[in-house]
Amino acid sequence: MYTEKEIKEKLRNKGLKITPQRVAVLNAVYTLNNHPTAQHIMDFVHKKYSNVSAGTIYKTLDTLVEKGMITKVRTTHDATRYDGRTENHHHLYNNENNSIEDYINKKLDLMLDVFFKENSIPGYEISSIDVHINGKYQKGVE
Amino acid sequence: MYTEKEIKEKLRNKGLKITPQRVAVLNAVYTLNNHPTAQHIMDFVHKKYSNVSAGTIYKTLDTLVEKGMITKVRTTHDATRYDGRTENHHHLYNNENNSIEDYINKKLDLMLDVFFKENSIPGYEISSIDVHINGKYQKGVE
DNA sequence: ATTCTTGCAAAGCATTTGCACCCTG
DNA sequence: CAGGGTGCAAATGCTTTGCAAGAAT
Numbered sequence: 001m002y003t004e005k006e007i008k009e010k011l012r013n014k015g016l017k018i019t020p021q022r023v024a025v026l027n028a029v030y031t032l033n034n035h036p037t038a039q040h041i042m043d044f045v046h047k048k049y050s051n052v053s054a055g056t057i058y059k060t061l062d063t064l065v066e067k068g069m070i071t072k073v074r075t076t077h078d079a080t081r082y083d084g085r086t087e088n089h090h091h092l093y094n095n096e097n098n099s100i101e102d103y104i105n106k107k108l109d110l111m112l113d114v115f116f117k118e119n120s121i122p123g124y125e126i127s128s129i130d131v132h133i134n135g136k137y138q139k140g141v142e
Numbered sequence: 143m144y145t146e147k148e149i150k151e152k153l154r155n156k157g158l159k160i161t162p163q164r165v166a167v168l169n170a171v172y173t174l175n176n177h178p179t180a181q182h183i184m185d186f187v188h189k190k191y192s193n194v195s196a197g198t199i200y201k202t203l204d205t206l207v208e209k210g211m212i213t214k215v216r217t218t219h220d221a222t223r224y225d226g227r228t229e230n231h232h233h234l235y236n237n238e239n240n241s242i243e244d245y246i247n248k249k250l251d252l253m254l255d256v257f258f259k260e261n262s263i264p265g266y267e268i269s270s271i272d273v274h275i276n277g278k279y280q281k282g283v284e
Numbered sequence: 285a286t287t288c289t290t291g292c293a294a295a296g297c298a299t300t301t302g303c304a305c306c307c308t309g
Numbered sequence: 310c311a312g313g314g315t316g317c318a319a320a321t322g323c324t325t326t327g328c329a330a331g332a333a334t
Contacts, residue, residue, distance in 0.1 A: 017288060017333050035242040038323075053291045058324060060289090073233065073242060091215065092266065100177045100215060108257060115253060116275075121245070124234065126277040133258075135268040159308055161314065180298075195316045200299060202314090 001030040014067040021045075021052050025060040029070050090131040103133060143172040156209040163187075163194050167202040171212050232273040245275060 002010075007026050008018050016022065028044040029036065036044070042057045064070045088109060092101040112129050144152075149168050150160050158164065170186040171178065178186070184199045206212045230251065234243040254271050 019289065019333075021290070051291080053293095054323095055292075055325075056290055062325095063289095092263070103263070105261065107261065111253065111257060112273075115250060119247065119249065121234070121275075123279050124277055125280055126275055128276045130274040130276065131254075132272040132274060133263075133268055134270045134272065135266055137265050138267055159313065161308075163315070193316080195318095196298090197300075197317075198315055205314095 001033070002027070010069065014069060016063065016067065020049060021056050022060055022063075024049055024052065025057060026064060026069065029061075029064070035073050088128065090133065093132055093134045094136055103131070143175070144169070152211065156211060158205065158209065162191060163198050164202055164205075166191055166194065167199060168206060168211065171203075171206070177215050230270060232275065235274055235276045236278055245273075 004023060004027070007023050007030075011018050011022055011026065024045045025041060028041045032040055032044055038054075038057055038061060041061070042052070042054060045052050045057065061070070065072055087104075090103040090105070090108070092103050094101070108131065112131075116126055116129070146165060146169070149165050149172075153160050153164055153168065166187045167183060170183045174182055174186055180196075180199055180203060183203070184194070184196060187194050187199065203212070207214055229246075232245040232247070232250070234245050236243070250273065254273075258268055258271070
């Protein structure tokens with residue numbers, strides 16, 4: 001996907017020291033393009049560098065996320081949360097205080113429904129759609 | 143939110159045995175209506191029944207989810223996943239084989255953008271929207 | 285040389301499991 | 310009384326942390 005030279009260049013551009021571990025981790029994320037877990041990445045890296053520790057993999061991934069070079073997909077540093085509601089609804093994720101609020105809007109549901117009928121994904125059968133709205137309340141409101 | 147009688151009725155309707163633990167857990171989920179974690183629920187339950195164990199709380203929550211009486215919000219049965227892409231995009235969650243695929247559709251982004259401009263949430267500033275599309279591939283396709 | 289990065293091992297959490305005992309229907 | 314539910318404690322799995330040793334600029 002990217003040459004070693006390009007990967008080093010990317011790291012340098014972000015002001016990061018170039019280490020074999022970082023090059024290997026970033027290369028792994030690019031190569032394993034199917035949303036790898038830290039474990040997948042570790043396994044891949046270990047093929048070449050069998051001595052890279054788990055701690056380093058995690059720290060490196062955190063660093064790369066911080067620098068905006070990669071993203072976390074199903075980010076969940078907090079515990080699973082439960083909800084008494086069972087009808088379809090969406091959520092407002094407030095990153096400031098780590099709270100979650102329900103967001104219910106029939107117009108949105110209808111619009112998504114129509115959209116995915118008109119733009120169906122070949123061979124894919126949708127069972128539900130959950131919209132995660134990330135953001136925060138403006139000061140003084142809420 | 144619900145009387146004890148109503149909660150017991152709900153449990154009975156699902157064919158579950160009525161135990162003080164189950165009544166307490168379900169009541170906790172209804173009372174703590176701000177997406178409680180298992181820990182929040184445990185703390186709440188412990189105010190009345192200090193001897194309910196963590197294992198029971200988890201097992202009870204699982205049972206209630208199975209019966210469709212409550213839902214899990216940020217369901218995390220697997221590890222955090224990473225992605226080499228940084229541009230805004232959505233995801234297809236395949237529940238059958240636990241895989242995640244990117245879903246990129248500018249039309250969808252534009253539509254959501256327009257929607258939330260026209261239907262803005264008072265006092266709330268949206269930073270990003272992530273659409274989780276749950277479903278599966280029909281047999282033989284993919 | 286200085287600062288940042290790594291490896292290691294221990295610790296931290298959330299969650300799961302195994303099993304004997306206990307309670308509900 | 311039969312089948313399920315519970316408590317306890319140990320185990321698991323992912324991730325984080327502290328710190329001394331090592332490498333990059």
